[in-house]
Amino acid sequence: MTVTAITSPDDSRSIKRELTRSLRRRKLQAFVLVAPLLLFILFMFIYPIGGMLLRSVYSPDFARAMPATVAAIAEWPGSGTPPETVWAGVARDMLALQQRNEAGPVAAALNVEMSGARSLVLKTARNAGKLTAPYREAMVTLDPMWNDARIWQAIKRLSSPVTPRFYLAAVDMKVDEAGSIVSQPEDRQIYRSLFLRTLLISGVVTLCCLILGYPVAHLLANLPLRISNILMIFVLLPFWTSLLVRTTAWIVLLQKQGVVNSLLVWSHVLTDETRAELIFNRTGTILAMTHILLPFMILPLYSVMKTVSPVYMKAARSLGANQFVAFTKVYVPQTFAGVAAGCLLVFILAVGYYITPALVGGESGTLISNMIAYHIQKSLNWGLAAALGAILLTAILALYWTFNRLTKIDIIGLG
Amino acid sequence: MALPAYVDRWERIWHWVYLTFCALVFLFLFLLLPVLVVVPLSFNAEPYFSFTEGMLTLDPAAYSLRWYRDILQNGMADPTQLFSGWSWIGDAWANSQWIHAAKNSIVIAIGATILSTLLGTVAALGLSQSILPGRRLIMALLISPMIVPIIVTSTSLYFLFSEIGLANTYLGLIVAHAILGTPFVVITVTATLSGFDRSLIRAGQSLGASPLVVFQRVIMPLILPGILSGALFAFGTSFDEVVAVIFLADYDQRTIPRQMWSGLREQISPTILAVATILVAMSILLLTVVELLRRRSERLRGLTA
Structure with missing residues (x-):
């Protein structure tokens, strides 16, 4: 066997060509592997969403x-x-x-x-x-x-x-008889306040999750691994429990003849006549959604807090800060990435929530998703449903884009 | 978490307040109690959603399995024959509403899991190669079913399926749930592959193995835990999904969550609590399996000792 050195420019060019060819082959190989799922998602997911968007402006x-x-x-x-x-x-x-x-x-x-x-x-x-x-x-x-x-x-x-009327209707506006765009009369305005309510409830739920989740995540991140692994099960078990089961649990707890009301009557805080309305209203939605979304706040917070080194807190203390100052000035800023990730994640999930508000929300606790379902199933105003869906989708994609810009955290805590 | 020696009294008090708060959140207020309350109430002898006097004093007569029996009986042609002889088994299997729902749930979840695991794993193999052109865009597209609100997905599929004749079919539901499940498979398998030492592939090839053999003998054993936990996520997603089922399924394709949904909206009976208890037991099982898989995967990838 003889070894030939590559000396002539001709040889080096053919090697370059070989390399390019092999690279192209590997690219093609990778693409062929991805192609089935990509086609599946394009045809069964992106295409129907496109169809829905079209329906919101096109009504022949x-x-x-x-x-x-x-x-x-x-x-x-x-x-x-x-x-x-x-x-x-x-x-x-x-x-x-x-x-x-x-x-x-x-x-x-x-x-x-x-x-x-x-x-x-x-x-x-x-x-x-x-x-x-x-x-x-x-x-x-x-x-x-x-x-x-x-x-x-x-x-x-x-x-x-081609019509803008579904979008106009979705923001409580219409083309009036003279052909100019005006607001609906006050008593027929529904959607603006519904969008506002969706944002408001999602905001409150996010805040509740943050208040409850931050200390818990902090505790989990600072306990010895053996104990925190056990406590983590408490977070993960509800996460893995069926959504319907958790919603059922809240109905059982909060309804008029439910556990909480009975407990309050038994302890003479309330009488049988004054049982509190805790569910089938906005309170019920907020309580149940906070419970259901809490793990989504704790997990990203935990993963960020795990990486915060305790030496900074010690340094702050040694420089004369008391526990409170050291915590707010040194510890909290280091967890901002987790706070941002958790809040955005919970907010995104809350804005698009359907099941829980539909079951425990009553009249005052329903969200925009419930209205979309109503227009699809009951009023059959599909164009309006599509326009509402398109607005919801745009808002969530914008939020998600922000989320991606702000953080690079493994939000779901998988693998 | 022991306090250092230098803290003063206020900090000590604050520390205990903080620990109490955490304990409350963990146990009583939020995470666990609501789920656990369901379990004893499902053994209630009375059709109430509250603890009776007898239950609190642990009177055995106040507890019963009647709601568990009702899971089987509901819909049976002759409910009185339950547990006598053998013929009730066939009756329950054919007619019981909850068994019908359970069969549907399992068939749809298994179908969706197989479809999404196959597609997702193969795609993850391609995605893990950095030379893939447009990788970020493709990844974003493949993950998108997880981000798009379920109501938007469901209504879009409802329009499409009504046109192409997939509405109210098992295949339609399997496809819908597979769409929702694939992001989990893609994410878990890609994550497993990110710690994967690619020189192992080259080692296999240099020793004369064909690509298929390399996949079977080298890649597969190492990424199997990732695939399995992705598959479990996909299964769990499908098993728990109800919005798509509401829009895309008829009575015949009713799943367990769908049955619970109508139970909660129409006539709420403690049977739902019995079903919920069984589902909680299942999720504990599922959680254990996923946790074991995760540990095994970390051990195999050498992330922990």
């Missing part, structure tokens, strides 16, 4: 139901009442809807834009067979509301499939 149902109207109304500039072609279009579409028995959704969609439009549409659809040209006179005779320019503007707004 009205235009699909009223094709003749939509075609005709595009010509109309939007002031006064439209020309006869549009009236004829409406009459033709109404007849078709009546024959397919599909006037309901159109009436409902129009009613959101202008109250009273539901009965107008249903009535017109019922009598569509009797309408004859000129349609303008026929329809106004049927119901003078057709003479109102605002109904035509509402139809024109709905005829465009």
Whole structure:
């Protein structure tokens, strides 16, 4: 066997080529390994979320139901009442809807834009067979509301499939009859205060978790490993217990005939008549959520506190600081990363919470997630649900981005 | 945690206040008590959610297993025949609501665990190689199901599944739960691989092993604890998940958490406490297994002596 030295530039170039090729092969190999899961997540997760986002701005149902109207109304500039072609279009579409028995959704969609439009549409659809040209006179005779320019503007707004109206509705605003964007009247504003309440409850829960979790994490981090490992089980057991079980436990504890109330009656703090309302309201939501999210505060705090060396505290004491000053000025700043991680994590989880508020929240303790579920399951206003979901998603992604910038901690305490 | 000799009286008092506070948080107020209260109440002979006089005086007559029997009986064609002869077993297996839910939970959780463990482990093998282009972006995408609020995930899947015919099917639920479980597998396996000595692979290759043999004989035994704890996380996630089930499942695919959910919303009976107790026992078991796996993994990776 002979050993050949690489001397000519030709050889070195071919080695470089070999290296590049092998690197490319390894890159491809790594990518092929990742590809199945990546495709799975892209198609089954990212794609449907994209679909939901699309649903929040794109709503072709009205235009699909009223094709003749939509075609005709595009010509109309939007002031006064439209020309006869549009009236004829409406009459033709109404007849078709009546024959397919599909006037309901159109009436409902129009009613959101202008109250009273539901009965107008249903009535017109019922009598569509009797309408004859000129349609303008026929329809106004049927119901003078057709003479109102605002109904035509509402139809024109709905005829465009791309719409900002779900987002406007999600922040309690609407396009008024004159076409400008205004706030909903006070008594119909729901979502702004709901968003505020979600933020407020999440904030309170985060604060409670911090107050309860900080001393506990401190204790865990400073005890000998043998004891802290045992105490850690107390933190991890609720973490591993089913969410439903923990929520059930709180209902059992806090309801009117529950353990806490019975205890208070037994110890004569309360009487049977004055049992306290501890659950199915905001208090219940805050208590139960604090309990459920507490491990998410303790774990990151603990992992940061583990790394804080005790020598700094000793140094501070030897320089004359008392325990309190040394703790606040020296120890606490060293745990800020953990505080930030824990607070953001708990806050992010709390903002998107659904199960617990739905079970123990009653009227005053429900959050934005519950409203999304309501619009999907009950009111069937999917566009609005999608818009609310998109706002929630954006807020959480922004928070998570901050979280990632602030910390590099293994938040879940895995492996 | 002993106090140093130099502390003064106020600091000593403060120290005890702090310890008491921690003990309260640990035991009585927050972490454990709410879960543990459920256990004795599930043996209540009365249909109440409060301790009866008899329970407090430890009267045996105040305790019973009736709610545990009810788990089996609820939905049975002939509940009176429970424990007499053998025919009740078939009846309970076929008709009991909770057994039906348990079967669904197990089938869906196992399906989701297998799917997410397979996909997640293979992906983690690729992700652990630093040459992978766009690694951070890919990682962010793969982890995203953990961050996106469950209500957004569920509603999005609801729309998609209604279109492609996966709504109200077992496959749909398995896919949904696999999506939620994969981030855990990816995270645990990547974490295990981060402490993995890559020269072991080269050693294997240089001794003539094919890539498959290297994977089987060298990589697999070392990352197995990571895979198993990831799989357990995925299983636990699926077993505990209820929001996706609410949106994507019909009565036939009802799981245990879904059954508890409707129990809590409609007619709340102590049977739920009996089920909760069984679930607490299961989670203790699961926690023990994960902890043992974690210790084994650390030992194998040489992180602790």
